[in-house]
Amino acid sequence: MNAPASDTAFDHHPRSDWTREEIRALFALPFAELIFRAQGIHRANFDASEVQVSTLLSIKTGGCPEDCGYCSQSAFHETGLKANKLMDTESVLADAKRAKDGGATRFCMGAAWRSPKDKDLDAVCEMVSGVKALGLETCVTLGMLTAPQAARLKDSGLDYYNHNLDTSPEYYQQIITTRTYEDRLETLDHVRNAGIHVCCGGIVGMSETAEDRVGMIHALATLPAHPESVPINMLMRIEGTKLGESAPLDAIDFVRTIAVARITMPKSMVRLAAGRDHMSDETQALCFLAGANSIFVGEKLLTTANPSQRHDRNLFDKLGLRPMPL
Ligand code: SAM
Ligand code: DTB
Ligand code: SF4
Numbered sequence: 211m212n213a214p215a216s217d218t219a220f221d222h223h224p225r226s227d228w229t230r231e232e233i234r235a236l237f238a239l240p241f242a243e244l245i246f247r248a249q250g251i252h253r254a255n256f257d258a259s260e261v262q263v264s265t266l267l268s269i270k271t272g273g274c275p276e277d278c279g280y281c282s283q284s285a286f287h288e289t290g291l292k293a294n295k296l297m298d299t300e301s302v303l304a305d306a307k308r309a310k311d312g313g314a315t316r317f318c319m320g321a322a323w324r325s326p327k328d329k330d331l332d333a334v335c336e337m338v339s340g341v342k343a344l345g346l347e348t349c350v351t352l353g354m355l356t357a358p359q360a361a362r363l364k365d366s367g368l369d370y371y372n373h374n375l376d377t378s379p380e381y382y383q384q385i386i387t388t389r390t391y392e393d394r395l396e397t398l399d400h401v402r403n404a405g406i407h408v409c410c411g412g413i414v415g416m417s418e419t420a421e422d423r424v425g426m427i428h429a430l431a432t433l434p435a436h437p438e439s440v441p442i443n444m445l446m447r448i449e450g451t452k453l454g455e456s457a458p459l460d461a462i463d464f465v466r467t468i469a470v471a472r473i474t475m476p477k478s479m480v481r482l483a484a485g486r487d488h489m490s491d492e493t494q495a496l497c498f499l500a501g502a503n504s505i506f507v508g509e510k511l512l513t514t515a516n517p518s519q520r521h522d523r524n525l526f527d528k529l530g531l532r533p534m535p536l
Contacts, residue, residue: 224476228431234424236470241462245500248469251476252501260534261526262479262504264316264349265309268512269337270296270330274322276353278376279385279452280413280445282513283322289450291513296321299336306341309508312519315536317341318349318372318409320512324389325354335366342367347536349409354389354397360404370439371401372409378425381418385453395433402435411441411483414467415459423467431474439504440471440478444485446514461493465500472501479504487515491525498529 236244252258272293277286283293306317319337326334331352338348350363351372363371376382379391401408410433412426430440444464447454464485471480481504482497489497507522509515517525526532 224436225474226432226434226436228428228474230424230428233428233431233470233474234421236473237420237424237466241466244466244469244473245496248472248501249499251473252503255476256503257534258498258503259530259532260503261498261531262316262481262534263314263507264318264481264504265312265314265508266318266320266506266511267297267302267305267309268322268510269302269319269334270294270321270323271513272322275324276388277386280416280448281451282446282448284451287448287451289448293322296330296333299333299340302337303340303344306344306346310344310346312508313533314346314507315534316347316349316370317344318351318370318506320351320372321353323353325356326352326359328359331359331362335362338363338366338368342369345536351409354393355400357400357403360400360406364404364406368406370407370409372439372441373397373401374411374413374441374443375426375429376412377416377418378422379429380425381416381422385416391429398433407439408433408435408437409439409441410437411439411443411471411481413443413445413484414464415445415447415456415485416453417456420463423463423470427467427470427474430471436475436478438478439481440475441481441483441504442468442471442502443483444489446484446488446511448514461489461496465493465496468497468502469500481505484511484514486517491528494525495529498531503534 272283274283282289347369349370482502
């Protein structure tokens with residue numbers, strides 16, 4: 211079938227009833243047509259010169275009991291990564307202050323847990339309150355949550371919870387076996403019901419098929435409400451992980467994924483997340499043209515490299531982009 215002639219550019223209510231056929235047809239558009247539509251929708255909803263800037267910190271690294279095939283931190287993988295205990299609050303706040311001085315408006319803290327223990331959650335809540343008091347937006351990603359845990363995080367001042375669907379429902383079982391797609395949807399429900407903004411996206415470049423990318427965007431765009439933030443990660447290939455030898459995804463296919471996310475979730479922040487360190491400035495420019503309007507800055511993501519601050523400042527200057535104010 212043809213791509214829908216009018217998408218949601220001027221609709222006030224983003225659609226949550228996208229069909230896979232419609233999403234497949236968007237992916238199949240001629241590239242210029244796809245970018246033109248994504249740009250129109252981006253401009254109808256955002257200032258296209260502004261990019262939201264977040265910084266990541268791994269507050270508890272490695273030794274994770276989950277078997278996510280892409281991850282350096284899974285105990286199932288021999289990646290040479292040193293496992294660490296949960297950081298102390300003071301060091302986390304010092305890092306958050308540096309992130310703020312570096313221009314970030316949101317600080318995202320990640321922990322390599324299946325789900326947080328209540329004692330650990332006490333410490334994370336203290337970190338969240340401290341980061342919030344610095345005048346930053348707060349985000350954490352701690353694995354699966356119960357409803358009471360989500361409520362506690364909300365009370366501590368949490369703005370966003372990151373929990374990704376990662377890929378299509380049908381490819382998922384080949385990537386992760388220790389928790390299900392339904393488990394993830396349940397955590398997302400708890401987060402949403404607690405009144406925390408949802409950050410939920412996925413990874414491409416995991417040797418998935420084009421139809422898996424359709425399925426991933428379909429799953430995200432048909433959630434009960436669109437995630438406020440949609441990170442699209444290009445796989446960081448890590449030696450020793452199950453997916454360490456995956457064939458790289460063509461950059462144009464990556465840009466198409468961003469564009470279809472923008473068109474189907476018009477009011478969400480679409481984040482050009484992991485993978486920028488291996489991307490040319492030209493590919494990143496195409497991602498911004500396709501409607502990406504959020505990035506991670508800082509020289510490290512959780513365990514892997516990200517472009518230098520100097521490189522990113524230069525990129526913003528070249529493209530005439532500005533950090534989005536809070
Ligand atoms: N342990 C928590 C969890 O998985 O829910 C939080 C941290 S986890 C590292 C957060 C997300 O980062 C994953 O869901 C995945 O989408 C992304 N990610 C992890 N490793 C990656 C890699 N090598 N390349 C790209 N994205 C990755
Ligand atoms: C997300 O979607 N991407 C970020 C954040 N959420 C937590 C993580 C990217 C991790 C990349 C691999 C690493 O640095 O270990
Ligand atoms: Fe653990 Fe998260 Fe890595 Fe999966 S992605 S192995 S849950 S740290």
